Amino acid sequence: MDMPANAKMQTISGKKYVFIDAPYWNAEKHRGEHKRRYIGKIVEGQFVPNGKYLLSLEKSGTIKPGPIPATECKRQFYGATYLLDQIGDKLGIVDDLKASFPDRYKQLLSLAYFFVLEEGMSAYRLRKWALTHKHPYGRDIPSQRISDLMGSIDEASKMNFFRRQAKRRAEKEYLAFDTTSISSYSELIKLAKYGKNKEGDHLPQVNLALLYGEVSRLPVYFRKLTGNTADVSLIRNLMLDIDFLDMKKLSFVMGRGFYSEKNINDLMKRHYKFLIGIRCGLKIARKHLDEIRGEKMISWENYHDDVGLYAMSFTDEWDYREEQPRTGKCICDKRRVYVHIYFND
Template identity: 30%
Template sequence: LILNQNNNVSFYESFAETTRLPYPRALSPSAVTRLFQRIELRDVQRYFSLMRSYLQEDEDNKIILALDSTSISSYSTNLTHIEYGKNKDDDALPQLNVLFLVDQKSGLPIFYRFYDGNVPDVSTIRHTIADQALLNMKNVVLVADKGYNSVKNINDCLINKVEFIFNVRLGTKGCLARELIDEHRKEFADLNSGDPYIRKNIATAKVNWKYDPRPVEGKPASNSATAELYYHMFYDPVIYQEAANKLTESLLTIKKKLLEEEALTEQEEELKEKFFRNDKEKGLIIVNRRVDESLKYKGFRVLVTDSEKDPVKAWTAYADRWRVEDAFATLKDRLGCNRIRCSDNKALQGKTFVQFIATGLSLMVRSRIRSYMRENKKAGKLNLVYESDSKILQVLNNVMQTRFNHGYYFDEVAGKKIKYFEALDVRVPGAGPETPEEVPEEPETEPLLGTDIEI
């Protein structure tokens, strides 16, 4: 239902009328709620354990997991985990935060947990590491964006032997990353520091990091343990120039408005206060020094890692973080979970888990389509490049099944539909006898002879 429409399970009864289900009997809204309530944390943990086994079939290769969180709004104020706070979608509703771990190789989300809506990103990673210890995952590298690179998070990863690649926030004055950039500015000016593959100028600094291996709350850190961290710095002059052009255009627009005595917007007033000053002879002028300071770290990105010495490999691992953004886009936009329509605390765990499974299935469909396109590009087979997972599922949802008392058959599956099944690596349905598993133990009504329903 979620894959076909959205996360509103109130549509379930009409959906069940035309869809082949494990049990012919439809579920009422109250029955759906009871189903969600029966999904307990131990059931979810069992699923995570199976995903861990799948990921660790090849123990020699590192498992690179993209980590990020997003906010999901709720119309209900009865849920324990719903809180008002910083909403990443600038939504005025209360929310809960959902954190995903996505396998960057397959693109599949393999773990999630939700937090109260007012829990900041920087606080979630400690719980995630604890969950990983529970999952007993080995040879794992966490890749995360800004917001997760706090000193506490780095120390927690080092203490728990979890490898990491974190994007460093450069907005704080006096931070270590800024100091390292200033120390290596000559290298960035050298064209030979540019990498021909990622098209960035690169410099790397090795830092001796001190931390407390056995921290105790309330006691000062001993900093008796050390680790080598690699700060990989990347500079893109194109990004710098774009930022410079944008700021210059804004400042000149403000200057023109002032000369013509036009009103400034609120944002323009802030820029005026920051970059202009009154000169006794020239009047209001742009302060070039302030502009230079504002642009000083534009175009730079710094990745800190305890394990990846090669800056290009670190950049590639970070660039593949789009997988987790893809998962969030699927969860919220494609599957309609930007609003969680649930007002029961017990049912929240189950509904979130079902939404997580739906996200994984949707991404699996998309991944198989991409793989099919790569393998059959030269063969001239069906071109699926413009077909979305939702469109393909919608087409296959029109495959009709005629069911009798002791068997069933499907409409003829031909043309594009056969290719869709082939692309998804799913067997084309055919005729067959009714199996005992497909008949409910206590059906409310007998199946109708010759009834057409969708698969």
């Protein structure tokens, strides 16, 4: 492109810059002055206009708009993150995160993508990962900002997300409740306490309680707990949180570690349906086991092809007890329960 006739050139630090000089009258100072507008520079003897000057020429119709030269060239991985995008949309995770964390949901998604795809990697490695992968946030999250981001997740927003996810799962499937323990060498984690370790590690641990869809295996709620919290003491806190999540018509599936008379009475009090494992030594199980010992249970009529086990079911009565909080009066009643016995030879 030719340099405009009214343009002037000035050399600064060995480089030639091109300006358009426009004289005007300064009414306040009562004198003539000049206003310069930078429009480009001289490169290898040729005038190279800047973007702002080209845009003004296009708007005025002096030149026709042309292709914009690429100023950045990069290659990014997109296959795995595209898959996670589709999963997040299908499961409603993106919509629920956006509703619960409107100003930071993209950062949370990108952080989650990193931890899923780079399992075991420290958070400071996110900087390199973000440059080579296409992800929702699209930019790097410095390690100090990750700490701020995680610390900004307040309880109300988190429970709002749980409530939205729980409604999606509870409409189609049962919800199962279980706990797991995570051992740690750290001396700084306040929740890390010595407890009953299922893996046999002689280390302090943090317990994690999880409520999830029994078919989809997708979580809808979790709680971090001290390592010395017993499973049997979790049900009351779970039911308080469930009330807050505003979930209707729940059916719980739980392991025998959650069994206690108090828990069963609390579940019945709130009219929740439940399926819970019990120990064979309990009276309610032992009396039915005595009925079927020998070859009575091992017959084709009791064999279930779908699970590959012998199974029998019995109707029984539960001694229900409820203590009224104000008067201290105990209500005693009989409630119907079903005992299911499974046998694998």
